[in-house]
Amino acid sequence: MLNTVLGSLSSGVAVSTSSYESIASATGTGSSGTITFSSIPSGYASLQIRCNILASASNEFVSLQLNSNTGSNYTRHSLQGIGTSAVADGAANSSSINLDGNYWGPQSTYATVTIIDILDYASTTKFKTVRIFNGQDNNSNRGQVGLCSGVYRSTTAISTVTINISGGINYTTDSQFALYGIKG
Amino acid sequence: MATTYEKIATTTLGSASSTITFSSIAGTYTDLRLVCVYTTANFGIYTTLRFNSDSGSNYSDTYLIGDGSTASSARDTGATFIGFGAYPNGISSGQFNLVETDIFSYAGSTYKTCLIGSSLDKNGSGDVQRLVGLWRNTAAITSITIQTNGGTMSVGSTATLYGIKAA
Numbered sequence: 001m002l003n004t005v006l007g008s009l010s011s012g013v014a015v016s017t018s019s020y021e022s023i024a025s026a027t028g029t030g031s032s033g034t035i036t037f038s039s040i041p042s043g044y045a046s047l048q049i050r051c052n053i054l055a056s057a058s059n060e061f062v063s064l065q066l067n068s069n070t071g072s073n074y075t076r077h078s079l080q081g082i083g084t085s086a087v088a089d090g091a092a093n094s095s096s097i098n099l100d101g102n103y104w105g106p107q108s109t110y111a112t113v114t115i116i117d118i119l120d121y122a123s124t125t126k127f128k129t130v131r132i133f134n135g136q137d138n139n140s141n142r143g144q145v146g147l148c149s150g151v152y153r154s155t156t157a158i159s160t161v162t163i164n165i166s167g168g169i170n171y172t173t174d175s176q177f178a179l180y181g182i183k184g
Numbered sequence: 185m186a187t188t189y190e191k192i193a194t195t196t197l198g199s200a201s202s203t204i205t206f207s208s209i210a211g212t213y214t215d216l217r218l219v220c221v222y223t224t225a226n227f228g229i230y231t232t233l234r235f236n237s238d239s240g241s242n243y244s245d246t247y248l249i250g251d252g253s254t255a256s257s258a259r260d261t262g263a264t265f266i267g268f269g270a271y272p273n274g275i276s277s278g279q280f281n282l283v284e285t286d287i288f289s290y291a292g293s294t295y296k297t298c299l300i301g302s303s304l305d306k307n308g309s310g311d312v313q314r315l316v317g318l319w320r321n322t323a324a325i326t327s328i329t330i331q332t333n334g335g336t337m338s339v340g341s342t343a344t345l346y347g348i349k350a351a
Binding site for chain 2: 017018020021022023024025050052054079080081082083084085086109110111112113115133134135136137138139140143144145146147174176178180
């Protein structure tokens with residue numbers, strides 16, 4: 001029974017390990033707040049980006065843009081636990097998808113970790129749906145964990161993913177970003 | 185092509201036990217992923233996570249729970265473990281808890297942060313949970329221990345550790 005349950009589990013990462021491939025990775029430079037994956041091939045069913053984010057300063061936010069589109073073509077909803085209560089938030093007609101649920105941004109000592117799944121990213125007939133699982137904790141009053149959903153209202157296949165941090169601050173050299181493709 | 189997502193080890197309990205430990209974890213991956221399914225013959229059992237056998241007050245977590253009627257959140261600071269499965273409400277005999285954990289940059293030189301998803305349903309009660317855990321230690325993680333709060337995980341309870349390697 002237990003083995004049967006385990007075999008059916010699916011949460012972003014496919015159970016079949018051979019269907020999960022590394023496409024590219026990037027490390028923060030300490031002098032830039034932008035990470036871009038470009039020329040993404042279309043041979044997968046979905047994409048997953050795993051981030052371990054540390055920033056040069058606090059109180060800024062990390063956001064996602066697709067195909068370098070900066071128009072008001074993004075929508076998101078968020079459910080976060082902030083240690084004292086559950087909070088929900090959303091935004092329409094935004095110029096990006098906020099990865100933090102618009103609550104705490106990344107810090108310099110305590111990593112913000114995030115898993116981004118972009119489903120059916122190569123479709124040319126559907127808007128693109130994104131799901132995000134994120135969290136950070138600082139052993140004090142600043143912790144959050146939650147889920148975000150987002151939509152990019154474009155039917156163009158996604159070939160570029162950009163992860164920006166606001167406020168002109170930078171990703172530290174301990175920040176890691178990795179892009180994976182999941183076969184159908 | 186090199187394998188990106190690879191099983192490191194699986195433990196399936198042949199006798200009831202309060203712990204499952206993965207040790208001698210190589211530092212060759214980018215992230216770790218731990219998937220666990222367990223049940224118990226006891227009452228009110230939850231499980232916790234520790235790294236490198238550290239039992240000091242070096243852990244903290246923040247969690248979000250939906251229990252069928254309310255969404256709530258709480259945190260632990262200066263803790264001796266990270267809440268893992270069915271934390272803190274627990275499961276009892278005949279109930280199952282599914283837990284998935286992603287441990288990021290586990291071999292790096294910064295503090296270690298993980299994301300946990302825990303699911304349990306008791307046919308009338310239960311909860312779904314997301315939790316972020318912090319271990320304030322810069323050492324590479326080479327050992328992971330799942331431990332109950334008192335009772336045991338039953339025979340057949342299983343945990344599988346995967347390594348995920350970036351390009």
